[in-house]
Structure formats: structure tokens, C-alpha cells
Amino acid sequence: MDKTVSRFLRIALYVILVGTALMFILPVYVMVVNSLKPLDEIRNGNLMSLPMEWTLAPWRSAWSTAQIGVQATGLKPYFVNSFLLVIPAVVLSTLIGALNGYILTQFKMRFAHALFAAMLFSVFIPFQIVLIPMAKTLGFLGLAGTVKGLVFVNVVYGIGFTTLFFRNYYAAFPTELIRSARMDGADFFGVLLRILLPNSAPIIVVTVIWQFTNIWNEFLFGASFSDYTSFPLTVALNNLVSSSTGVKEYNVHFAGAFIAAIPTLIVYLVSGKYFVRGLMAGSVKG
Amino acid sequence: MKAGFLPKLLITPSALLVLVCVYGYIMFTIYLSFTASTLMPQYEWVGTANYVRLMGLENWSVALSNLWVFASLYIVIAMALGLTLAILIDQKVRAESGLRSVFLYPMALSFIVTGTAWKWLLDPGVGLEHTMQTLGWSNFTFGWIKDSEMAIYCVVIAAVWQTTGFVMAMFLAGLRGVDSEQINAARLDGAKSWQIYQRIIIPQLGPVFISAFVILAHMAIKSYDLVIALTNGGPGRSTWLPSVFMYQYTFTRNEMAVGAASSVLMLVAIGVVVLPYLYGEMRKVKNG
Numbered sequence: 001m002d003k004t005v006s007r008f009l010r011i012a013l014y015v016i017l018v019g020t021a022l023m024f025i026l027p028v029y030v031m032v033v034n035s036l037k038p039l040d041e042i043r044n045g046n047l048m049s050l051p052m053e054w055t056l057a058p059w060r061s062a063w064s065t066a067q068i069g070v071q072a073t074g075l076k077p078y079f080v081n082s083f084l085l086v087i088p089a090v091v092l093s094t095l096i097g098a099l100n101g102y103i104l105t106q107f108k109m110r111f112a113h114a115l116f117a118a119m120l121f122s123v124f125i126p127f128q129i130v131l132i133p134m135a136k137t138l139g140f141l142g143l144a145g146t147v148k149g150l151v152f153v154n155v156v157y158g159i160g161f162t163t164l165f166f167r168n169y170y171a172a173f174p175t176e177l178i179r180s181a182r183m184d185g186a187d188f189f190g191v192l193l194r195i196l197l198p199n200s201a202p203i204i205v206v207t208v209i210w211q212f213t214n215i216w217n218e219f220l221f222g223a224s225f226s227d228y229t230s231f232p233l234t235v236a237l238n239n240l241v242s243s244s245t246g247v248k249e250y251n252v253h254f255a256g257a258f259i260a261a262i263p264t265l266i267v268y269l270v271s272g273k274y275f276v277r278g279l280m281a282g283s284v285k286g
Numbered sequence: 287m288k289a290g291f292l293p294k295l296l297i298t299p300s301a302l303l304v305l306v307c308v309y310g311y312i313m314f315t316i317y318l319s320f321t322a323s324t325l326m327p328q329y330e331w332v333g334t335a336n337y338v339r340l341m342g343l344e345n346w347s348v349a350l351s352n353l354w355v356f357a358s359l360y361i362v363i364a365m366a367l368g369l370t371l372a373i374l375i376d377q378k379v380r381a382e383s384g385l386r387s388v389f390l391y392p393m394a395l396s397f398i399v400t401g402t403a404w405k406w407l408l409d410p411g412v413g414l415e416h417t418m419q420t421l422g423w424s425n426f427t428f429g430w431i432k433d434s435e436m437a438i439y440c441v442v443i444a445a446v447w448q449t450t451g452f453v454m455a456m457f458l459a460g461l462r463g464v465d466s467e468q469i470n471a472a473r474l475d476g477a478k479s480w481q482i483y484q485r486i487i488i489p490q491l492g493p494v495f496i497s498a499f500v501i502l503a504h505m506a507i508k509s510y511d512l513v514i515a516l517t518n519g520g521p522g523r524s525t526w527l528p529s530v531f532m533y534q535y536t537f538t539r540n541e542m543a544v545g546a547a548s549s550v551l552m553l554v555a556i557g558v559v560v561l562p563y564l565y566g567e568m569r570k571v572k573n574g
Contacts, residue, residue: 017374021388027403027447028391034406046417047407096300103297107289115301117568122308124560126508128532128549132318132327132542133311156307159300188292217396219511224537234398238515241402250412257402261395268394272387275394279452280459 028261035059035255042250058251062259066252067243068236070228075256078236082216082263084147085232089154090211096155097162097207098200102192104163105170106178116167123160130157131224138225145227153225154215161214162207165281169203170196202274209271210278213264233260312553319547325540336547346548348523349531352438356527357506359442365498367446368453369491373483375454376461386458390451397448401515404444405431408516434524437517441525444516445509453498460494461487500563504556528552 030047035058037051045052064074100119104112134153135144143149173196181195197204222232231239237260241253268275319337322330340346371389375382392400407413410429418426430436464487472482510529517525519534526534528548536545 013374013377013379017371017379017385020371021385024388024392024447024451027400027407030407031403042412044420046420047413048417099296100300103289103293107287107293109289109294109297113568115297115304117564118309119300119304120564120568121560122304124504124556124564125308125312126529126549126552126556128510128529129315129553130307130311131532131549132536132546133314134307136327137307156303159304163300182287188290213394217398219396219398219514223514224533234396234511237402238398241405241515242518250406253402253406257399261399264394264396265391268391272390276390276455279393279455 028258031254031258031261035062035251035258037251039247039249039251058249058255059259061249061252062240062256066240066249066256068228068231068239075233075236075240075259078231078233079259081147081230081236082233085150085154086212086215089151089158089215090208092151092155093158093162093211094204094207096159097164097166098197098204099192100159100163101166101168101170102196104167105173106191116163119160119163121160122157123164127157127220131220135224144225145230147226147230149225150221150230150232153221154218157221158211158215162211165203165207165210165278166200168281169200173199202277205271205274206278206281209267209274210281212267213275213278216264315546316550318543319550321543323542323546325542327542332543336543340544340547340551343544345523345526345534346528346531349526349528352525353507353527355438356441356445356509357503359439360445360506361499361502363442364446364450364453364502365495367450368498369457369488371450371454372457372461375458386451386455388451389454392448393452395448397511398515400444400448401512404440404447405516408440408443431517432521434521437521437524441509441513441516445506445512448512449502449505453502456494456498457491460491464490496563500559503559507552507555507559 033050034042034047036054036056037045038053038055038057041052062075064076065072066074068075068078103109104116138144138149138153141149141152143152177195177199178191181191186194216232217234218232219234219238222235223238226232226235237256240256318327320331320333322328322332375385379385408428408431410416410427410432413428415426415428418428431440468486469482472486477485508529509527510533513519513525513527513530519526519530529552532545532548532552534545535541535548
């Protein structure tokens with residue numbers, strides 16, 4: 001009797017888990033399947049069914065001919081913008097985080113604790129509170145409406161995160177290693193470049209993935225500080241989907257949404273373990 | 287080791303950037319909220335007039351009550367679902383890592399992508415309603431996203447879908463960290479699994495509940511992208527949140543001072559949730 005009950009519970013457990021998993025997959029399945037259908041098949045058929053007539057036309061359109069704002073350029077230039085934004089922003093904020101983490105853990109300084117607390121809180125602020133003065137600053141610096149300006153903004157508001165990651169990692173770093181390097185005459189940069197950084201691969205990977213995902217997915221700064229030459233992909237996608245002119249080309253929108261999702265999905269699939277660690281570190285546990 | 291000149295010099299740019307671009311800008315925005323700024327910043331002091339006006343604006347009270355509905359449901363559902371999934375996955379199931387990956391992947395997507403996907407799924411013309419009807423349930427209706435009474439619940443659905451996996455991961459880490467000796471002892475005493483969860487494991491997850499709550503609450507208050515992509519605040523203003531209000535008043539209605547005041551209140555709300563939590567975490571760092 002007990003055995004039948006526990007067997008039944010086991011089956012119920014799997015049914016619930018697999019059912020929930022299917023619901024979690026559904027939106028991306030719908031995106032992909034409908035991006036490969038002609039438009040009238042979406043209107044007359046249903047979202048779940050596979051295409052009767054497979055077509056790549058929506059992808060071509062989303063990539064290179066769809067109307068974004070005033071021009072029919074597709075998402076391609078904005079995809080490029082996002083990379084031009086993400087790469088320098090990730091590299092810079094990671095380097096700054098490593099340097100800060102090193103200084104905050106290895107040197108005794110007045111205000112070090114207060115500084116770290118100030119950086120930590122900056123992670124949580126609603127960015128609405130800095131939009132107006134930042135817009136003025138970017139205008140003043142001549143960086144308004146440029147990708148460079150977005151790099152600057154994302155680096156500034158990424159410092160809190162990256163410093164947190166490296167600080168926690170270096171706080172747990174074996175002090176004997178650093179002490180013996182000092183005895184051997186390593187100076188400030190010697191310790192950082194020859195001892196700390198070469199042993200930082202795990203935290204560097206976590207930081208890079210975390211920053212890449214965050215900055216790639218960022219929208220508010222993009223929407224506030226860029227123009228149609230410097231839109232990041234999220235803003236361009238939103239323009240594509242919400243533009244009200246003409247027929248709603250659902251299949252093109254689905255293709256566009258998936259194009260915007262591909263880079264971070266790849267990062268997640270390739271390095272899910274580190275992605276999770278980044279999330280957990282971001283939740284200030286650790 | 288005492289910091290010499292070089293470490294101090296090298297941390298100065300970061301410290302300055304944070305002091306100016308975070309705290310300086312916050313002060314500036316607070317200042318603006320007490321001025322008569324409209325399209326451009328102006329520096330004429332008007333006292334609390336903007337806050338008084340803000341409190342009287344129906345758009346603001348709508349945004350606040352929407353936030354209240356959205357945040358409470360979002361936090362409760364995401365935590366309940368996340369905890370349930372974590373407990374279910376903790377039963378030594380096959381393909382555990384595969385399931386975890388599936389539950390967590392939405393977190394890798396941008397809210398704009400999530401919003402776009404759910405916008406069409408929830409749209410009665412092409413989405414679930416249409417699909418169910420073509421499958422034969424001709425009476426099936428699901429038009430929440432077009433219904434100003436119900437649209438805010440669509441935002442909850444998409445937001446829960448996006449973050450539940452993350453909450454699950456937090457709870458799972460918490461479950462795995464519970465002392466196994468106590469569990470074994472209880473099991474030897476004949477306690478059933480659900481009793482063990484109820485009496486021993488879940489009470490020990492207090493810190494995870496708090497972390498999850500703080501993170502979800504601060505995400506709810508900040509929520510902007512998802513609403514923009516999913517409903518653009520509509521129908522009407524039925525899915526306006528304070529973040530949408532701030533953007534509208536500052537950048538399209540030329541009421542910068544009112545927009546600034548609304549962002550100050552957003553900061554205060556987040557501060558109330560986050561500061562006690564950070565204070566606790568910092569004390570742990572200091573003592574540990």
C-alpha cells in the first residue's frame with residue numbers, strides 16, 4: 001500500500017515538474033516557431049503549431065529591412081551598437097572592479113568601509129533618480145546620443161556590482177600568498193598582476209557574464225540617452241514592435257525578439273553555472 | 287597593510303564617480319524636486335509645491351495603486367512558486383540540472399524580449415485565446431491585456447515567469463545549506479518528509495526569505511522595461527507604475543520637477559526596503 005502511494009507521489013512530482021518546465025519553455029518556443037511562419041499562418045492558425053510553410057523571410061526582414069524609427073535598416077546596426085557598447089563597458093567595469101576589490105581588501109584605509117557601503121547601495125538605487133542630471137552631464141561632455149555616452153553610463157553604474165564581486169572574492173583570498181609575494185619584493189602592481197589576477201579566473205568569468213547580460217539587456221539608459229544612430233538593441237526592438245504604422249508583422253517581431261535574446265541565451269547555455277553564481281553574488285549572499 | 291599613496295590614488299576615480307554620479311546626482315534631483323523646473327532645470331525654489339501637486343495627481347495615485355497590486359502579487363507568487371519548485375526539485379529527481387536550467391533561463395533574457403513575447407501570447411487576437419479557439423474551445427476568452435481592470439495582472443504573469451527561477455535557485459541553495467544531521471535525527475524519530483520541511487527546514491530559511499523579499503521588492507519598485515514592452519502603460523494608464531509616471535512627466539509632459547519628486551519617492555521606497563538589509567549584511571561582513 002505504502003509503496004503504491006509513494007509511487008503515485010513520485011509520478012505526480014514528475015508530472016508537475018515537467019508540466020511547469022513546459023510552461024517555462026513555452027514563450028521561447030512560441031517566439032521561434034512563429035518567426036518561421038508566413039504572417040497569414042499566424043493569423044489563421046495557432047501559436048503552438050509548427051509552420052506548415054517554413055520561411056526565413058521574417059528573420060531577413062527583422063535583421064536587415066524592417067522599419068526601426070525612420071529608417072528601414074532592420075536590427076543589424078543596433079545589434080552592432082549593442083556590441084560596441086557591451087565590450088568596452090564590460091572590460092572597463094571588470095578592470096575597475098578588480099582594482100577596487102584589491103584595494104579595499106588588502107589595504108587599511110579610513111573610510112574604506114563607508115566607501116564600500118556607498119558603492120553597495122548604488123547597486124539598488126532606481127535609476128530614475130539620476131536620469132535628469134546624467135542627461136545634463138552627457139550633454140555637457142558632448143556624449144549625448146552616442147554609444148560612448150552609454151559606455152560611460154553603464155561603467156559608472158556597474159562599479160558597485162563589479163567591486164562587490166571582486167571585494168568578496170579577494171576577502172576570502174589566502175593572505176599567505178600575498179604576504180610571501182610582498183616578502184619577495186612584489187610592489188602594488190606586482191601583487192595584483194602576478195598573484196591576484198592570475199588566480200581570479202572564476203570571479204572574472206562571473207563578473208564578465210553578469211555585466212554582459214545586464215548591459216546587453218539594459219533599456220532605461222538606452223531609451224533616455226541614445227538617438228537613432230546609437231540605440232542599443234533593446235531600444236531598437238521596442239521601436240520595431242511598438243511602431244504602429246501598417247500591418248503588425250508578428251512573425252518579424254518574434255524573429256526580432258529572438259535575435260535580441262540570442263547573445264545572452266548563448267552565454268547562459270554555455271556558462272549557466274557562472275551565470276547562477278553571478279545572480280547569487282548579486283543578491284549580496286556570499 | 288596601511289594604504290600608501292598609490293592605492294588611495296587609484297581608488298579615487300571610482301570613489302569620485304560614485305560620489306558624484308550617484309550621490310551628487312541624487313542630491314541634484316532632490317533639489318530639482320523643490321524647484322519650478324519644467325522642460326529644463328530651473329533653480330527657483332518653490333518648496334514642497336511639487337510634492338503637494340504630485341500627491342494630488344490622479345496619475346500618481348493610479349501608478350501607486352498599480353504598484354501596490356503588482357508588487358504584492360509579484361513578490362508573493364514568485365516566492366511561493368520559487369520555494370515550491372525548489373522543494374520539488376530537492377526530492378532527488380532525475381535531470382535535476384536540466385530542470386533547473388529551464389526554470390532559470392528567463393532570467394538571462396531582457397525584459398524587453400520577455401515583454402514582447404508575452405505581449406503576443408496574451409494578445410487575444412493572435413495569442414492564447416485565439417489558439418484555444420482554433421483548437422476547438424470556441425468559448426475560451428482571455429483578453430486581460432486589453433482590459434484595463436485586468437492588464438496589471440498580465441504584468442504580474444510576465445514578471446513572475448522571468449524571476450521565479452532565480453528565487454528557486456536562492457531557495458535551493460538555502461535548502462542545501464540546512465544542517466543534515468538535524469534532518470537525519472528527525473527522520474530516525476519517524477518524521478514524515480513534509481513535517482521535516484515544515485518544522486525544520488523552512489524555519490531555517492529565514493535569511494533566504496529576507497534576501498528574496500528585498501530583491502523582489504526592489505525589482506518591483508524599479509520595474510519599467512517590462513511594462514513598456516508589454517503594455518506601454520496601457521490600456522489607458524491601467525499599467526502605469528511610478529517608473530512610467532516619472533518618465534512621462536519628466537520627458538514628455540515637461541514637468542521635470544514633478545518627475546524628479548516622483549523619483550525621489552521611488553528612492554525613499556527602495557531605501558526603506560534595502561537599507562536595513564544592507565546594514566545587516568555589512569555588519570556580517572565586519573564581524574565575519
